[in-house]
Amino acid sequence: MTEDVPVKVNGLNHWFGKGEARKQALFDVNLKVAGGSLTVLVGPSGSGKTTLLTLAGCLRDVQHGSIRLLGQELNGAHSDLQRALRRRLGFIFQAHNLHGSLTALQNVLMGLQVHGRSDPVLQAKAARHILTLLGLGDRMDYLPDNLSGGQKQRVAVARALVGNPDIVFADEPTAALDRESGATVVQMLKRLGQVRGTTTVMVTHDNRILELADRIVTLEDGRIVNDTAP
Template structure:
């Protein structure tokens, strides 16, 4: 089945800028990510990791080559298809992007709104459960200004995971977290892969979590230069 390979990148090239300022960021990238796996993208700043992540996550348009996401081709995809696919994804960024006027619980509930109408009680229960798993059960009614940086990031992680996404795209998700909190987040992502088949593609410079990865893909200057795929 196509969705056994939820992220399938083939012959991907990407450029930024125009005219003389046009610069190629990705060169003939090929990558197949297995369902339920935790794949980590590493490499120096400017190597193309985040560009690849945002292209695979429907956050940029594919210019040349192919990306099949959950069995759907993204090259030339219409906005309606992209929107439908994004509802099946979870995004975790280095910046938590929480709404300052909403509590931790309310911020996480926003992660369920994209899925349409549902029982509010069940949604609240799911949000509380996810926050508790991330060690924030006693902070659910706190506003972001009353949370530490690490706690805010864990709220953002909960918001990304509460809807049980098929694929999680994470860009430096542990950068603001201490060792224990970072390990908790990555172990949770790995557990979701094992239990629910959730696929995670993560960009990181955090060497502490590499031992938890199923696969480490190294990029340099827009090219894959090493891949530990089994």
Template structure:
């Protein structure tokens, strides 16, 4: 598979990144000297055993944690040393898909997707509703916009989560085990959908996964074991 990349346009540049939990005698290092460059437009899958640090690295890249060392440049913004306000601003530029979809059960599918636009103050309520409805239609849920999560299947909930992540047309989408709770066919459909929409919107995807059935969607695969990143492997075309 050929990536729609520009070698001079790096979406993610991680240099000499370490990370540890705790302090003093309780301190435990979980990431060791991480170096990773991802070009704009690439679809990268991150694999590795449970507890290897994949989710920690993803949350650092997503601005959900503060970097402790090294350099973490995301969409040309340095996150190491960033203030809480700067991290919040950085998070608005990303789409984040959680393993458990994290939908608000008191909100309809439309309202859940709209949340992806509410951090962008330049959209009017009417525009947000229109964009959210259009994105739900793109993920095959055009007739379910007024459904609440409890009335949706697992695959449909994950499609709502994808719509929420992509509705603002972010340049970067981060996904943490998006197929973990799905059966084989639904998982494949969800990832193919992510791949298609990402290509249409020209965004970069970094996805953590244990699902060997979806590795073929990647432009490259990175392996994280014991907090250390293995060399990138190109996926055969």
């Protein structure tokens, strides 16, 4: 079920380090991400974009403030709840993080098998379909070492999307892609938002994506300094 506001951040503060080395990374961040939208986080390095992304994606524990993800409070959330929520998310990492021992198809299947046992034939069909959509129909049985950087990134995208996630968190997903492949990925995300209501929160410096974004949130020094709809 698609939430109206699948990501709701309220009064979020976050620190790294301990003692005198403790440094605040986020300051009183407030943000509501609408369901089905493509929201882009921009800002200089060290501005807190990735920290915000990892906190909203249940990959870090919330220290102070509130994040409601798909209707669930993350501050103090049990690891079981975090894990259950992660299964409803799709992650696209800047470094594709493919499993080097698995073929492209097997990497994508890992995005499906996390949901438990189901018909392996249907799983394989779904994985092949999305790889074909991303132009990798002839590379399914290739190991990552035998794929180009762009091909690897497209496999990572396929792995993130094959489970039909409610929200996609992406960190520079088009950095390793050429213009055409990058456009394919972003348009796919955009279309998923329109057709399935999939929400996308993306960190990027790619100006080509900004044109397609529903909303651009700019962070500087751990604070939201601008929030616009292009």
